[in-house]
Amino acid sequence: xxxxxxxxxxxxxxxxxxxxxxxxxxxxxxxxxxxxxxxxxxxxxxxxxxxxxxxxxxxxxxxxxxxxxxxxxxxxxxxxxxxxxxxxxxxxxxxxxxxxxxxxxxxxxxxxxxxxxxxxxxxxxxxxxxxxxxxxxxxxxxxxxxxxxxxxxxxxxxxxxxxxxxxxxxxxx
Amino acid sequence: xxxxxxxxxxxxxxxxxxxxxxxxxxxxxxxxxxxxxxxxxxxxxxxxxxxxxxxxxxxxxxxxxxxxxxxxxxxxxxxxxxxxxxxxxxxxxxxxxxxxxxxxxxxxxxxxxxxxxxxxxxxxxxxxxxxxxxxxxxxxxxxxxxxxxxxxxxxxxxxxxxxxxxxxxxxxxxxxxxxxxxxxxxxxxxxxxxxxxxxxxxxxxxxxxxxxxxxxxxxxxxxxxxxxxxxxxxxxxxxxxxxxxxxxxxxxx
Numbered sequence: 001x002x003x004x005x006x007x008x009x010x011x012x013x014x015x016x017x018x019x020x021x022x023x024x025x026x027x028x029x030x031x032x033x034x035x036x037x038x039x040x041x042x043x044x045x046x047x048x049x050x051x052x053x054x055x056x057x058x059x060x061x062x063x064x065x066x067x068x069x070x071x072x073x074x075x076x077x078x079x080x081x082x083x084x085x086x087x088x089x090x091x092x093x094x095x096x097x098x099x100x101x102x103x104x105x106x107x108x109x110x111x112x113x114x115x116x117x118x119x120x121x122x123x124x125x126x127x128x129x130x131x132x133x134x135x136x137x138x139x140x141x142x143x144x145x146x147x148x149x150x151x152x153x154x155x156x157x158x159x160x161x162x163x164x165x166x167x168x169x170x171x172x173x
Numbered sequence: 174x175x176x177x178x179x180x181x182x183x184x185x186x187x188x189x190x191x192x193x194x195x196x197x198x199x200x201x202x203x204x205x206x207x208x209x210x211x212x213x214x215x216x217x218x219x220x221x222x223x224x225x226x227x228x229x230x231x232x233x234x235x236x237x238x239x240x241x242x243x244x245x246x247x248x249x250x251x252x253x254x255x256x257x258x259x260x261x262x263x264x265x266x267x268x269x270x271x272x273x274x275x276x277x278x279x280x281x282x283x284x285x286x287x288x289x290x291x292x293x294x295x296x297x298x299x300x301x302x303x304x305x306x307x308x309x310x311x312x313x314x315x316x317x318x319x320x321x322x323x324x325x326x327x328x329x330x331x332x333x334x335x336x337x338x339x340x341x342x343x344x345x346x347x348x349x350x351x352x353x354x355x356x357x358x359x360x361x362x363x364x365x366x367x368x369x370x371x372x373x374x375x376x377x378x379x380x381x382x383x384x385x386x387x388x389x390x391x392x393x394x395x396x397x398x399x400x401x402x403x404x405x406x407x408x409x410x411x412x413x414x415x416x417x418x419x420x421x422x423x424x425x426x
Contacts, residue, residue, distance in 0.1 A: 011214045014222035018326020021333040
């Protein structure tokens with residue numbers, strides 16, 4: 001009887017450890033299940049012209065500190081804007097109503113996240129409020145397109161200015 | 174020469190057929206064996222809990238190596254923060270299930286095969302048959318189910334310990350930011366990746382345990398035969414695991 005008790009104890013603790021590991025993998029390493037537990041939250045909405053590759057579960061930060069996550073990304077077909085629902089930790093409940101939300105990139109190849117910069121209003125954001133000032137995601141392709149357009153335009157200008165001179169002129173700052 | 178080739182081919186087919194037949198017998202006996210759970214629980218203890226130390230140690234070192242290698246590689250692109258993603262995806266989807274299965278074949282599979290082979294060699298299995306005790310149900314099925322249940326749990330433990338190993342090297346020693354290590358991991362790793370790992374380790378559990386009990390049960394009842402059964406358990410398991418790993422990965426893509 002004694003032996004079988006220690007045996008069952010060993011088996012039980014092994015199985016418990018295994019399931020704890022499985023639970024950890026499914027809830028802690030994935031974006032799923034993070035909202036099951038944790039501190040109370042409230043949700044605010046922000047509308048962006050372009051969210052780039054922002055994903056559900058991306059962090060929302062203020063001064064670099066994570067204060068919440070992106071809960072939902074939807075498309076408003078009336079305004080042709082992306083509607084992003086931010087789920088913020090209720091501990092950070094003093095965000096002025098005129099704060100602005102921008103989409104930034106983590107590192108060079110990192111994912112997108114939303115940074116909130118505090119405004120100066122005396123009233124604070126409440127549940128289901130809307131952040132009015134937003135700045136869209138920085139889309140690399142657009143930037144490259146602009147640079148290319150500028151480049152070809154300035155080249156054409158140069159050629160028009162000095163048609164006889166075939167040598168490339170010095171770049172002007 | 175063609176005749177020999179043909180014969181070795183038919184031998185291989187016959188072997189495969191008898192493994193499948195054996196698997197069916199095990200599956201048919203499984204529901205009744207589940208009623209006597211204490212037997213299975215003992216086998217979970219034998220093959221699972223005893224493998225815990227080697228699994229956790231290996232997981233720690235595999236995770237630490239991943240942390241080191243991943244950091245060196247990602248640093249070139251200036252995206253060290255993705256270390257958590259790289260290590261977790263690698264561990265949960267590939268290294269966790271595969272390395273656990275290989276270690277399991279070496280640690281528990283050999284033990285199962287030699288135990289059953291020795292039972293065969295010392296006529297214990299025949300004695301059970303004489304007493305009208307079905308050796309498949311009493312001896313083989315509990316060992317098989319014990320292995321099948323242990324494997325996913327061991328693989329999950331391996332992955333978790335590995336993630337902490339990668340975190341130890343990446344965050345504590347190399348100085349990656351802990352917040353981005355975890356938050357990038359959370360946003361990039363999906364439930365699907367974890368499911369893939371669990372499915373893999375379940376299938377590996379079935380394959381490993383089946384090969385071990387088959388080799389042991391049908392071992393030649395001599396000292397040499399038991400030794401050969403043990404060896405071929407490890408060799409066959411390793412090849413089958415890597416082959417199945419490719420198949421399951423392709424299926425999940």
